[in-house]
Amino acid sequence: MAAPSGSVVLACAGFLNEWAELGEPLSVRAMRAAGAGSACIRDWLAEAGAVPAGRGPLTVTADTRAGAYQPIDASDAIAVLSIDLGLPFPAVAARKGPKLLGDLPVDRCGMVIGDARALDSWVGSLHGETTVDALADVRIWGKGAQQAWEHFDAPRLPTALGDDSHGWLDLPVEIARERAAMINDWAGTRGHYPHMAHVDLHSxxxxxxxxxxxxxxxxxxxxxxxxxxxxxxxxxxxxxxxxGGRSAGQVYPVTLEDVDGRATLRWAIPPWRRKPDPLRTSVLFSPQ
Known part of the structure; x- marks a missing residue:
């Protein structure tokens, strides 16, 4: 991770591309908050935590625990996200001890961590027809999908565990749309799900x-x-x-903490069950 602007944000992805439409760009708000000593910022449904950071490579780690719905879902879940800000703690906090910046919900569209100014260029799902490279993916799913995979010789996509999607990656947008339309026409004439081929533009x-x-x-x-x-x-x-999100009180604390003298941004999500599972640490991004 890098922060050439001097400010890092932990942002909800769903409305990340809407900050400028709501008022000022994310970078302006984030750098103002970082200059004031860090804060969580919010405008309508757009939310982020903004902190100062060193411009060099930054490390992001996650403490994990067993997912809430095991054994149905065998995957681990993130319990704590930690971002080493590349600065000594006294450079960002006037006093010792953790500093509560506010809270953030878990965005169903995901979370994003990165340089505030770079994220002004984020192209999100709400941009509709916009792509960053004029390419798109085609995924096939729904009733009759297996017959479609075989009929159109669609390769299996390297999706997440448990997702058996087939289709094609990195097609020119028009070719992706034509192929999806052909598959959906075929599906409709055979009583299958008529929208089984879906085009994902490269936002x-x-x-x-x-x-x-x-x-x-x-x-x-x-x-x-x-x-x-x-x-x-x-x-x-x-x-x-x-x-439920924020409207249901499902928000979780964002803190600035001193970890061996270094400033660290932390976002902690409590366990689903009363008895917490042991945590395991994973490095999500580290300087090479």
């Missing part, structure tokens, strides 16, 4: 989700405006915990 949001397909915590790194951005998704089962 940053989609590419971030795709980057985490093979990671056990569904996290992956993409590049936005020349900066590495860490994208965090959730398993469909784990998302059932967070259906």
């Amino acid at each position: 940053h949001h989609h590419l971030g989700w795709r980057a985490g397909w093979q990671h056990p915590l569904r996290t992956g790194v993409i590049e936005v405006a020349g900066c590495p951005i860490l994208c965090v998704a959730w398993s469909p089962f784990e998302l059932q915990r967070f259906t």
Whole structure:
């Protein structure tokens, strides 16, 4: 992770591309908050935590526990996200001890960690027809999908464990749409699900989700405006915990903490059950 602007954000991905439409760009708000000593910022449904950071490589780790719906869902879940900000703690906090910056909900569209100015260029799902590279993916699912896979010789996609999607990656947009239309016409004439072929345009949001397909915590790194951005998704089962969001009080504390003298941003999600499971630490992004 890198922060050439001097400010890192932990942001909800769903409305990440809407900050400028709501008022000022994310970078302006984040750098103001970081300059004032860090804060959580919010405008309508757009939310983020903003902190100052060193411009060098930053390490992101996650403490994990067993998912809420085991044994149905065997995957681990993130309990604590930690971002080493690359600065001594006294450089960002006037007094010792953890500093509560506010709280954030678990966004069903995922979370994003990265440089504030780079994220002004984020292309999200709400941009509709916009792509970052004029490419798209085609995925086939629903009633009759297996027959379609065989008929159209659709390869299996390297999606997350338990997702048996087939289709094609990195097609020019028009070719992707033509292929999906052909498959859906075929499906409709045979009584299958008539919208089984779905086109995913290459927004940053989609590419971030795709980057985490093979990671056990569904996290992956993409590049936005020349900066590495860490994208965090959730398993469909784990998302059932967070259906209410902020309106249901499902928000979790964001703190600035001193870890061996270094400033660290932490976001902690409490366990689903009363008795917490032992935590395990995973490195999500580390300087090479």
